[in-house]
Amino acid sequence: MTIQTPQVRIVEVGPRDGLQNIREKVPTQTKLELIRRLRDAGLRTIELTSVVSPRAIPQLADCREVLGHSSVKALFQPDQAGLRFPVLVPNVKGLEIAVNHGVKEVAVFISATEGFSKANINCSVEQGIARAGEVAGLARKAGVAVRGYVSCIFRDPFDGPTPEAAVLRCVTSLLAAGCYEVSLGDTLGVGSPSNVHTLIQYLTSHGVPIDKLAGHFHDTYGQAVANVWEAYTCGMRVFDSSVGGLGGCPFAPGAKGNVASEDLVYMFHNAGISTGVDLAKLVETGEWISRQLSQSNSSRAGKALSIKTRSQTQTNTNAKSTTNSNSKHPTPLKWTLVSSPEGLQIHRNATNLKITLNRPKNGNALTSSMLTTLTSTIQSANSDPFTSRIIITATGRFFCTGMDLGRDTSPVAQGGSASDAQFARLTSLFEVLDTSPKVTIAVMNGPAFGGGVGLAFACDMRLCAAGAACTLSEVKLGLAPATISKYVVRELGVAFSREAMLSARAVGAEELLARGLVSGVAKDGDELVGLLDGLLIRLKACSPGGSRMSKELVRLAWMHGGREEQVEGIKGVFDEMMRPDAEGAVGLREFQAGRKMDWDAFVLGQAEGKAKL
Ligand SMILES: CC(C)(COP(=O)([O-])OP(=O)([O-])OC[C@H]1O[C@@H](n2cnc3c(N)ncnc32)[C@H](O)[C@@H]1OP(=O)([O-])[O-])[C@@H](O)C(=O)NCCC(=O)NCCSC(=O)C[C@@](C)(O)CC(=O)[O-]
Structure with a gap:
């Protein structure tokens, strides 16, 4: 099979141009993971970082760590032929560092205009051209490919409109210095x-081959995708872009980032033009990095496609549960009220025990008495052979607003024995729940905070x-999710966890689903009941x-992975499941008889003395 060469080349600049203006430090691991994901999405040119002074661009102060990481070093190996991983270098020192790290391609940059040149690299255009020429010359001698950038092709934030001749001068200088292409x-x-049309016509009519040019369009006025298309129709085939539309310009207040890679790929694919990029993976990466940076995804196509994917997943999940519940159980499962201790309601349906937090006026905050009763209820369910599942849900607007912060009731800020008692109440509850031998299910009717x-x-x-x-709102209160x-x-x-704890941000249902932290999202309370019913019905087969x-x-x-305890534990489980008096014997018998097992009926049959092992 021959692999078709993509018809356009996308130069992904997210890890460099996209991140460089972000104020909060992005962890090196996140940058490495971003590069990995972009590569996995099929991007064949990725600008990795910039070897600049940490004072100039603090965000990229970890460029040596990025370049020195084994996953990035692997990208510089010869078997990566056809792939390009440029690193931006402003001067000879940057070039030396890049070369010492095994970099095979660098990018040099100049501004077509004096004002931006002075502000950005503190030199005139002429000096910039000379400096870039020196770096390019040395790079070529070292066998390193060089890409060139010309900034401010249409306008300078200080000087106003850019003359076309100024752009031409920069482009021809960079090509003469050995750049294989100029962006x-x-x-x-x-x-x-x-x-775009006018400038490209001007440059090509002055002898610049179109295949030596690339487009790098920022999206401040929403024109970037249209500009790329125009450049494409003029014959250009290489475009810089940034996943999730990351980026900006410190000299242009309100300036948007680069054109989003997802938007470009979407546009080209719709036109039947191949990019070699897996759009679904790229969209996932855009959503992922936006979450990591706690910012909204600037890619319109990325946002639309991820919402579509999620709602399709949701429809499938709901369809499954509706089919299950409709086919065998057209009406909702019936629950019988067992008791109503303070702040709670306990219901039962067959082998299912449902505990409902019922203090809606206070957002179902956990009072001392609720903590104690919850613990004892779960404890006795844990040892009840006729209970297979424990469900925790709530009434009202909230699922649970955590530890009681009431004016007269909260144990916070009391210290001493009050603190010890609260610690014991909380740890006992979470421990009986976590170590429960039963299947435990939280049904979150609304937001949850802290505890x-x-x-x-x-x-x-x-x-x-x-x-x-x-x-995880604790930090807002001066507390911690201990x-x-x-x-x-x-x-x-x-x-x-660190991000959620430190940001105290609300992680919404869609994100919980996308992260695999919830197994279903219902559009409202009624649908949530249906979702739970569907799950409980499916679990009867387990x-x-x-x-x-x-x-x-x-x-x-989790606790002992790879250690002796795990090996011994697995042996214990294995022996138990193979015993002639274990449930496995029943499951096997029913399987061999071609019958579907209803384990709830089996458990309840035991209660009535009917079921036999
Ligand atoms: C939930 C919103 C956003 C609703 O905000 P809202 O929609 O504006 O409604 P609201 O604030 O009017 O709340 C409705 C009612 O619920 C009450 N309420 C609400 N939460 C609690 C609470 N925890 N304890 C006692 N009462 C609470 C609140 O006081 C009010 O009662 P009202 O004044 O009408 O009588 C807001 O009320 C809020 O921010 N509440 C605090 C949520 C919070 O930060 N919870 C974390 C508690 S600390 C914790 O859980 C520590 C722990 C367990 O993790 C430590 C460990 O792990 O060891």
């Missing part, structure tokens, strides 16, 4: 297709309504003993 930068994002998030994440599974969200961290960090992962042992295997892998 025309509309740094302020002010140009529109007619400007409410802990409650949800100490459960095995979560379903939620579209209006639900998880907020007792719940054990479960939250485990389920969310280290990096995301044996309680098999579920308990599976939970134990996950625990062993």
Whole structure:
């Protein structure tokens, strides 16, 4: 099979141009992961970083770490033929550092205009051309390819409109210095297709081959995609862009980032023009990096496509649950009220025990009495052979607003024995839930805060309504998610936990679903009931003993992965499941008889003395 060469080349500049103006430090690991994801999405040219002074661009102060990382070094190996990983260098020192790190391609840059040249690189255009020429010459001698950039092709923030002749001068100088291509930068994002057309005509009519030019359009005035298309129709085939539309210009207040890679790929693919990029993976990467940077995704196509994908996934999930519930259980499952202790309601349906937080006026905040009763209720369900699942949900607007912060009731700011008692209440609750041998399900009818998030994440599974969200709000109160961290960090992962804890931001239902932290989102309360019913019906096919042992295997892998304890634990589970008096014997018998097992009926049959192992 021959691999078709893409008809246009996308030069992904997100890791450099996209990140360089972001004030908050982006962790090096995030940059490395971004590069990995972009490569995985099929991008064949990725500008990795810029070797500049950390004083000039603090965000890229980790350029040596990025270039020295094994995953990036691997990109410089000869078997990466056909791929380009340029690194921006402003001067000879930057070039030397880049070359020492094995970089095979650098990019040099100049401004077509005096004002921006002075502000950006503190020299005149002439000096800039000379400096870029020197760097390019040395790079060529070292066998390193050189790409050139010309900034402010249409306008300078200080000097106004850019004469075409000034752009021509820069382009021809860079090509003469050995650049294999020159990228025309509309740094302020002010140009529109007619400007693009005129400039390209001017340059090509003055002898610049179109295949030596690339387009680098920022999107301040929403013209970038149109500019790319215009340049394409003029014969240009290389375009710089940035995933999620990352970027900006410090000299152009309000300036948007680069044209979004997703928008370009979407446009080209719709026109039947190949880019070699996997749009779905690129969209995922755009969403991912936007979340990492806590900023909204600037790619219009990226946003639209990710919403479409999520709603399709949702429709599928809902369709499955509706089919299940409609085919066998046209009406909602019936729950019988067992008791109503303070702030709670306990219901039962077959082998399912449902605990409803019922203090809606206070957002279902966990009072001392609720904590104690919840713990004892879950404890007795844990040892009840006729309970297979424990469901925790709530009434009212919120799922649970966490620890009680009431004026007269909150144990916060009391210290001493009050603090010890509260610590014991919280840890006991989360521990009985986390170590429960039953399948535990949080059904989040609305937002959860602090300890409410802990409650949800100490459960095995979560379903939620579209209006639900998880907020680790403790830092706002001067507190920390202490007792719940054990479960939250485990389920969310280290990096995301840190971000969620430190930002105290509401992580909405869509994001929870996208991160795999909830297994279904319902559009409203009624649909949430249907989603839970569907899940409970499906779980009837899963044996309680098999579920308990599976939970134990996950625990062993998490706590003791690769150690002796895990090996011993697995042996213990294996021996148990193979016993002649274990549930496996029943499951096997029914399988061999061609019958579908209803484990709820089996458990309840045991209660009535009917079911036999
Ligand atoms: C939830 C919103 C956004 C709603 O904000 P809103 O929509 O503006 O409504 P609201 O603030 O009027 O809240 C509705 C009612 O719920 C009450 N309420 C609400 N939360 C609580 C609470 N926790 N304790 C006691 N009462 C609470 C609140 O006081 C009010 O009662 P009202 O004044 O009408 O009588 C707002 O009320 C809020 O920010 N609440 C605080 C949420 C929060 O930060 N929870 C974290 C608690 S700390 C914690 O859980 C520590 C822990 C367990 O993690 C430590 C550890 O892990 O060890």
